[in-house]
Amino acid sequence: MTSVQKNLLVELFVEELPPKALKKLGDAFAGVLRDQLVAQGLAEAGAVLTAYASPRRLAAHLTHVAGRAADKAVSQKLMPVAVGLDASGQPTPALLKRLAALGADASAVPGLKRAMDGKAEALFYESTAKGATLTEGLQKALAESIAKLPIPKVMSYQLESGCELPGWSSVSFVRPAHGLVALHGDTVVPVEALGLHAGRETHGHRFEAAVDPVVLRDANSYALQMQDDGAVIASFEARRTEIARQLAAAAVRVGGGTVPIHDDALLDEVTALVERPNVLVCSFEREFLEVPQECLILTMKANQKYFPLLDASNKLTNKFLVVSNISPEDASAVVGGNERVVRPRLADAKFFFDQDRKKSLASRVDSLGKVVYHNKLGTQGERVQRVMHIARGIAEKLGDATLAAQATQAAQLAKADLVTDMVGEFPELQGTMGRYYALHDGLGAAVADAIEDHYKPRFAGDELPRNTIGLVVALADKLETLVGMFGIGNLPTGDRDPFALRRHALGVLRMLIEKDLALGLDALLQDAAAQFKGITGFDDSKATVELQDFILDRLAGSLREQGASAQEVDAVLAPRPQRLGEVPKLLAAVRAFAALPAAAALAAANKRIGNILKKAPEADAHVSELLLQEPAEKALHAAMAEVVPAANAQFDAGDYTASLQTLAALREPVDAFFDGVMVNAEQADLRLNRLGLLMSLHVAMNRVAQLERLAV
Numbered sequence: 001m002t003s004v005q006k007n008l009l010v011e012l013f014v015e016e017l018p019p020k021a022l023k024k025l026g027d028a029f030a031g032v033l034r035d036q037l038v039a040q041g042l043a044e045a046g047a048v049l050t051a052y053a054s055p056r057r058l059a060a061h062l063t064h065v066a067g068r069a070a071d072k073a074v075s076q077k078l079m080p081v082a083v084g085l086d087a088s089g090q091p092t093p094a095l096l097k098r099l100a101a102l103g104a105d106a107s108a109v110p111g112l113k114r115a116m117d118g119k120a121e122a123l124f125y126e127s128t129a130k131g132a133t134l135t136e137g138l139q140k141a142l143a144e145s146i147a148k149l150p151i152p153k154v155m156s157y158q159l160e161s162g163c164e165l166p167g168w169s170s171v172s173f174v175r176p177a178h179g180l181v182a183l184h185g186d187t188v189v190p191v192e193a194l195g196l197h198a199g200r201e202t203h204g205h206r207f208e209a210a211v212d213p214v215v216l217r218d219a220n221s222y223a224l225q226m227q228d229d230g231a232v233i234a235s236f237e238a239r240r241t242e243i244a245r246q247l248a249a250a251a252v253r254v255g256g257g258t259v260p261i262h263d264d265a266l267l268d269e270v271t272a273l274v275e276r277p278n279v280l281v282c283s284f285e286r287e288f289l290e291v292p293q294e295c296l297i298l299t300m301k302a303n304q305k306y307f308p309l310l311d312a313s314n315k316l317t318n319k320f321l322v323v324s325n326i327s328p329e330d331a332s333a334v335v336g337g338n339e340r341v342v343r344p345r346l347a348d349a350k351f352f353f354d355q356d357r358k359k360s361l362a363s364r365v366d367s368l369g370k371v372v373y374h375n376k377l378g379t380q381g382e383r384v385q386r387v388m389h390i391a392r393g394i395a396e397k398l399g400d401a402t403l404a405a406q407a408t409q410a411a412q413l414a415k416a417d418l419v420t421d422m423v424g425e426f427p428e429l430q431g432t433m434g435r436y437y438a439l440h441d442g443l444g445a446a447v448a449d450a451i452e453d454h455y456k457p458r459f460a461g462d463e464l465p466r467n468t469i470g471l472v473v474a475l476a477d478k479l480e481t482l483v484g485m486f487g488i489g490n491l492p493t494g495d496r497d498p499f500a501l502r503r504h505a506l507g508v509l510r511m512l513i514e515k516d517l518a519l520g521l522d523a524l525l526q527d528a529a530a531q532f533k534g535i536t537g538f539d540d541s542k543a544t545v546e547l548q549d550f551i552l553d554r555l556a557g558s559l560r561e562q563g564a565s566a567q568e569v570d571a572v573l574a575p576r577p578q579r580l581g582e583v584p585k586l587l588a589a590v591r592a593f594a595a596l597p598a599a600a601a602l603a604a605a606n607k608r609i610g611n612i613l614k615k616a617p618e619a620d621a622h623v624s625e626l627l628l629q630e631p632a633e634k635a636l637h638a639a640m641a642e643v644v645p646a647a648n649a650q651f652d653a654g655d656y657t658a659s660l661q662t663l664a665a666l667r668e669p670v671d672a673f674f675d676g677v678m679v680n681a682e683q684a685d686l687r688l689n690r691l692g693l694l695m696s697l698h699v700a701m702n703r704v705a706q707l708e709r710l711a712v
Contacts, residue, residue: 005066006185008037008134009219010142011052011059012193013179013202019055019272021152023236025174026053030060032148036141037062040132041069052223052234054275057202059234061222065184069131076102078123081114085123099125134184139191142182146193149174159195171195179203186218204230205276207326232275240271243323246279247307250321254281257312260321263301270305274325282306282338286318288346294432295349295422302426304342352421353436360441361416361434361451368415376488376537380415383480386531387411391476393527397519398472407472410450413438414473417451431455457507464511475511476528478504483528486550487535487543505554509580516581521548523578552576559587568594571709575702589656590705598667599710602701605670607708609698612679612691619691621699627689632669632676637693639669644700656704663701670697 010033017025030051037043043065052059078084084095091099091109099108102125113124132140151174159169171194182189182198191198201213208231216225226234233239244267247260270277288296293316300306300320307321322338324331369381377383388411395407417423417434435452439445446469453470454477456462465471485491485499492501512519522544529543552573559569564587572586593599613619628634643665650659679694681687701707 005064006187007219008043008062008065008138008189009059009181009183009216009222010138011057011179011181011202011222012146012177013057013181014173014177015175016055017053017058017175017272018152019269021150021174022053022055022272023268024150026051026058026236028149029053029058029145030062032145033060033141034062036144037065037137040137040140041072042066042132042134042137050223051236053236053272054232054234054239055273056206056275057232057234059181059222061219065134067134067184069133069137071131072129074127074129075113076125076127077117078112078125080117081121081123084112095123102127135189135191138182138189142191142193146173169195181216183216183219183222202226202230204232205325208276233277236271239274239277240267243267243271243274243277243279246277246323247321250279250281251309254309254317254319256317258309258317258319260307260309261297261301263307266301266305266307270307270323273305274323276325276327278324278327278331280322280324280331280335280338281319282322282335282342283319284339284342284346288350289316289318291346291350291353292433292436294429295353295426296346298426298428299345299349300342302428303345304338306338306342348425349422352425356420356422356433356437357440361413361437361443362441364416364419365412367419371418374484374488377484377532377535380418383484384412384415386484386528387414387473387476387480389531390480390528391473394476394519394524395469395472398517399468403468403472406444406447406469407450407476409443410447410454410469410473411476413443413447414451414454414477457510459503460506464514471511471515471517475508475517475524478508479524479528480531482508482547482551483525483543484532486547487529487532487538487540489537489539489542491542491546491550501550502554505551506558508551509555509558512580513583518579518581520578521551521580548576555580555583559583564591565594567710571705571707574706574709585654585656586704589660590707590710592657593660593664593704593707594710596661596664598664601667601671602664603707603710605667605674606698606701606706607711608674609694610708613695613698616691619688619695621692621695622689623692623696624689627685628693629686630677632672633690633693636666636669636673636697639666640693640697640700644696647700648703651703660704660707666697666701 012029030049034043034047034049038045038047043062047065048063050061052061078095078098084092086092091106095109096106099105104125108125111126113126114121115124154172154174156170156172157176159171160166173194177194177196179202180191180193180196180198181200181202182191183200188198188200200216202216203209203212204214204226209229210231211229214225214230216222223234226232233242251258251260296316297308300308305323307323309317309319309321311317320342322334324334326334328334365384366381368384369379371380373380373383388408391407391411392404395404414434417430417437420433420437422433423430431452431454435448438448438451446467449466450470450473453465454473456465456470456474465474481499482501482504485501490499511517512521525544525547529540532538532543556569556573560566568587568590571590572583577583577586623637625637628637643662647659647662650662677690679687679690681690
């Protein structure tokens with residue numbers, strides 16, 4: 001660096017920013033600003049960046065920023081020597097023209113550097129580029145950071161001053177900007193953005209700032225002055241931490257072991273709504289606790305951004321916490337206002353709950369026939385019929401007539417809560433309300449739980465259905481969605497997956513594998529596809545073959561994420577295993593085999609055998625001992641007679657690891673066979689016998705997985 005380094009502060013003061021995007025906006029603004037200054041040589045790569053984001057500001061503090069970047073040596077290719085110099089070594093008009101464009105003349109020709117550029121020698125002009133000043137560099141960096149903000153929705157507004165046509169000139173930004181600060185140490189950097197000229201003045205809290213405007217002394221005083229003079233915690237993370245601290249402290253004051261509900265998304269959103277948090281304790285009438293707590297919690301969180309309080313048993317209390325943006329001496333008015341606001345919301349929830357219970361779930365099923373599911377796949381009523389048949393088929397394979405009847409009943413009622421008032425108001429409660437209404441109707445807990453659980457797993461890491469009935473219905477529901485959407489060609493592409501088919505596929509995989517269900521994937525897809533007969537444009541091949549590939553691809557990705565190599569996963573999945581609950585054991589066996597000293601040689605031999613057999617369609621697995629002539633083929637046959645039955649017995653017992661490790665004993669006789677035996681003998685009976693020996697070996701070695709896939 002050629003100048004003194006100081007810390008830099010840049011702040012954009014704006015109208016209230018969209019809360020759900022605030023953290024991303026703050027990180028992006030600061031990150032791009034830092035990257036641009038580093039790229040221009042004005043900041044070091046190790047400079048410490050601090051991002052600030054509050055409802056009314058985006059700011060960045062960066063350490064060790066220079067007032068001017070160091071000069072840089074620049075080497076510019078001009079043209080090939082043959083083009084730039086004539087036969088006598090004099091510059092051509094083309095060379096002189098190019099030099100003039102760079103601000104040089106013929107006097108620079110003797111200093112031009114010659115160097116090879118590919119196959120031809122070229123001329124290079126070497127000069128020194130002046131380093132950018134901080135004003136120039138920051139102006140560029142600021143423009144870039146604003147242009148690259150992940151703005152959810154841009155708005156245009158007119159500038160009232162500082163522009164060519166006040167009242168007519170407009171700019172576009174996420175929200176109208178009213179102030180710009182740029183301080184290098186204690187010096188203002190004269191940059192501009194969004195019609196604003198940088199200074200050192202900003203504004204604090206709308207109502208509680210000690211002074212207005214806040215005049216910043218220097219870059220380093222920003223956070224402290226904003227807190228002391230502006231009554232603002234400018235750092236998003238610091239504000240979030242303070243809110244979490246106050247929430248926990250308020251719960252302790254309430255007592256009884258209460259805790260605020262844990263919700264990171266809600267905490268982030270509230271952090272983006274306040275600049276000076278003040279947590280207050282509020283309450284509502286106990287009678288509302290008769291409503292399912294999921295309804296009350298959802299309305300308080302989603303509509304009011306409140307934090308419900310749970311007791312030591314994880315049950316909702318009639319207390320809740322509000323994060324206020326003001327700190328009056330007497331907070332009773334704020335508390336009272338929030339209590340008045342929440343009461344109608346809770347009353348609505350109670351009304352919906354009371355009204356919904358006047359009709360049974362079973363009586364609502366017919367109404368699903370009026371709800372469109374998909375224009376090519378019919379109504380929710382038709383969908384329910386398909387899910388019922390798929391669920392019954394699965395249940396019959398897994399259990400008895402009782403399970404089949406319960407699964408069919410749960411599948412019939414699983415979507416009935418979609419036409420209730422409560423789910424109409426709060427779609428997030430589908431399934432949850434179905435369980436409450438099923439219990440109210442006198443259905444058993446097992447069926448009621450299955451109605452709630454048939455949406456599980458909803459996301460990565462979510463729990464699976466808690467009982468077998470729920471497992472059956474959840475599996476049927478996801479298979480119906482996958483088969484139906486694939487059958488009509490609604491396949492996910494790139495980042496687009498509007499029907500969450502990837503998530504559904506992973507849900508199917510988790511249930512089949514983690515519960516080790518004795519179900520074949522191909523049979524499941526075929527049975528599900530049979531329920532779509534008669535639907536125009538439904539393609540059975542897409543619904544079964546392509547969908548099976550899609551599901552196995554999801555499984556391959558999941559296994560790789562868990563640490564398995566691509567070759568190991570490929571070896572296990574290449575045979576397209578049908579009972580996916582076996583896959584973890586198969587993979588464990590392959591991974592243990594791959595670690596053996598004999599693995600590489602046997603995998604390579606297996607690949608060689610496969611290539612030989614591809615060229616010998618006439619081969620079968622028959623071997624005649626009378627036709628074994630060479631010592632090496634006799635030795636291999638004898639070794640196989642001893643090893644293969646033992647390996648097969650271990651395979652049949654489900655001990656795949658032991659089976660592969662037993663087969664590893666064949667390495668030496670296999671190597672000796674290929675060293676000492678000509679497989680493609682001229683005598684036909686000898687050739688077919690040797691091919692039969694190899695085919696028998698190939699079959700034995702590939703029962704667990706396609707070992708040739710392990711060959712490098």
